[in-house]
Amino acid sequence: MRVQPVKFNQRMARSLEKFSDQGGEKIANYINAAGKFAIAPLMILYNPFTKESKENKKWAAIKQPVEAVVTILAQLVSLNVLYKGVDKLAEKGKLQFQLVKDAIKDNSKIPASIMETAGNNTEKALKLLDETCVGIFKDRIGTILTIAMFVPVLALSNRIFPKIADILVKDNDEK
Amino acid sequence: MIKPITESKIINNHFKRVISDDTFAAKTIVVCSVLKDVFAYSVRYKTTMENKKIPEKRRPFVAAMDLASGAVTAIAQIVVGFAIANPKFQNKLWDKLFKGIEFKNISLAKKSFATIVALIGSGVITERVLVPLIATPVAAKIEKKFFKQEDPQTYSNYPFSSKKHSAFKNFTKLQKKQQAAEKK
Numbered sequence: 207m208r209v210q211p212v213k214f215n216q217r218m219a220r221s222l223e224k225f226s227d228q229g230g231e232k233i234a235n236y237i238n239a240a241g242k243f244a245i246a247p248l249m250i251l252y253n254p255f256t257k258e259s260k261e262n263k264k265w266a267a268i269k270q271p272v273e274a275v276v277t278i279l280a281q282l283v284s285l286n287v288l289y290k291g292v293d294k295l296a297e298k299g300k301l302q303f304q305l306v307k308d309a310i311k312d313n314s315k316i317p318a319s320i321m322e323t324a325g326n327n328t329e330k331a332l333k334l335l336d337e338t339c340v341g342i343f344k345d346r347i348g349t350i351l352t353i354a355m356f357v358p359v360l361a362l363s364n365r366i367f368p369k370i371a372d373i374l375v376k377d378n379d380e381k
Numbered sequence: 382m383i384k385p386i387t388e389s390k391i392i393n394n395h396f397k398r399v400i401s402d403d404t405f406a407a408k409t410i411v412v413c414s415v416l417k418d419v420f421a422y423s424v425r426y427k428t429t430m431e432n433k434k435i436p437e438k439r440r441p442f443v444a445a446m447d448l449a450s451g452a453v454t455a456i457a458q459i460v461v462g463f464a465i466a467n468p469k470f471q472n473k474l475w476d477k478l479f480k481g482i483e484f485k486n487i488s489l490a491k492k493s494f495a496t497i498v499a500l501i502g503s504g505v506i507t508e509r510v511l512v513p514l515i516a517t518p519v520a521a522k523i524e525k526k527f528f529k530q531e532d533p534q535t536y537s538n539y540p541f542s543s544k545k546h547s548a549f550k551n552f553t554k555l556q557k558k559q560q561a562a563e564k565k
Contacts, residue, residue, distance in 0.1 A: 219482045222490050222497070230410045233493070234500055238414065241505035249513035250446070256517040262442045265435070269443065300383055305393045317400045319488045335400075342396050343386075349413040356421045360428050368434035 231348035232285060239278035246270040264375045272367040273360070280359045285348050292347070296340045303339040306332065404466050407495040411462030411503050415455050418508070422451025430544050441524050444539060449519035454512045461511075462503030471495050 247267035256263075295301045309316045309332060316331045320338065324331035386392060399406045426447040429435065435443055464470070475494060484490045527540050 215478055216482055219479055219484060219490070222493055223485060230406075230496055231413075233497060234410055234414050234504070237497070237500045237504050238417075238508075241509040245505065245509035246513060249510055250517060253514055253517040255514060256521050258442060258517070258521055262439055265439045266443050266446045295383070301387060303387045303393055303396065304389075305396055317397065319401055323486055323488045338400055339396050342399050343392075345410075345413075349417065353417055353420050356417070356424050360421070360424050364428050364432050365434065368432070 230342075230345040231352065232282075235278060235281045235285075235352065239274045239281075242274035242277075243271045246274075261375055265371050268371040268374060269363075269367045272370055273363040276363040276366065277359050280355055280362075281352055284351055284355055288348065288351055289344050292340065292344050296336075301340060301343070302336070303343070306336045306339055309335055403471070403492045403495045404468050406492050407466035407471075407499040408463055410496045411458065411466065411499050414462075414500060414504055415458050418458070419451060419455050422447055422454070426451065427542070430539050430542060441527070442520065445520040445523040445527070446516065448540060449516040449523055450512055453516045453519060454508050457507045457512055457515070458503040461507040462499045465502040466495060466499045471498070474498065 247270045250267040250270070251263050253263075292301065305315075313328050313332075316328070316335055320335045321328075321331045324334050395409075399409060426444055429440065429444040429447050432440070471491075471494070475491065479490075479494075523540065
């Protein structure tokens with residue numbers, strides 16, 4: 207593989223750092239929505255291995271971008287509300303994980319990667335460890351919330367997509 | 382309510398592993414993504430079967446597509462996501478793209494990179510490109526086997542469901558009409 211020009215890679219590196227601040231759950235949701243919106247309908251429509259009728263494929267394809275938009279909007283709104291709540295708890299000191307408490311008592315328990323990132327500054331490392339734990343916690347409960355949101359989100363997109371499909375797919379078949 | 386969570390051994394050990402092992406962190410996100418997909422496809426399948434806004438003749442294929450996509454996506458995403466999260470592959474790709482570039486927080490960037498690449502590999506390329514290629518013919522086969530049968534009494538329900546599909550409903554309606562006509 208040919209290495210890309212340094213400027214492009216530098217830009218990619220900056221985007222990567224910016225993207226990292228969003229947290230794993232949001233990143234997963236962005237990537238999922240983008241793939242569903244842009245690629246999934248094309249794959250259903252132009253799949254060479256199926257002889258399904260064009261209208262059937264169009265119906266199944268239109269479902270994808272509609273669902274992607276409804277899902278990502280609902281996920282972003284609900285995750286932002288949830289994350290703000292978690293941040294408030296953390297600010298009040300009600301969300302201190304045992305891993306952080308142990309590291310405060312015994313600094314040798316600070317994970318090496320955290321210590322390295324903090325430039326071997328114990329105070330910084332403890333703060334970073336606390337932030338990282340809260341970040342992972344947000345990701346995990348974010349996943350649970352995303353799963354819980356699927357039922358209302360799918361109900362909503364199931365109401366919207368047949369209307370859009372009806373407009374876009376001219377049904378010449380006998381009903 | 383929060384204390385049992387913050388003091389839980391399982392949760393704290395999980396956090397410790399996510400912090401010190403980038404591969405484990407990426408694999409965890411892939412598993413979370415697969416769990417969401419499996420749940421979503423199950424709900425989607427159920428709601429499609431019951432969605433009267435989708436014309437009856439279109440419903441079996443849309444439902445079969447949801448069912449086939451759910452099954453194929455779970456297996457394919459795990460295989461591809463775990464392979465991409467492999468440290469050897471990650472290190473090679475990282476060196477090719479970012480060797481010599483300075484990062485404010487290199488360990489966080491590496492962790493995010495592993496996660497993003499594993500998610501793009503499993504969630505975009507596998508789920509959106511490979512899965513539809515495999516799932517569309519699988520869906521057509523499901524539709525043929527369960528919905529387009531010559532004898533509707535042989536397969537009366539949607540697969541994995543007690544819900545009767547339209548072909549059977551029409552068949553029973555037709556039978557009742559015929560029986561009523563015969564009685565007269």
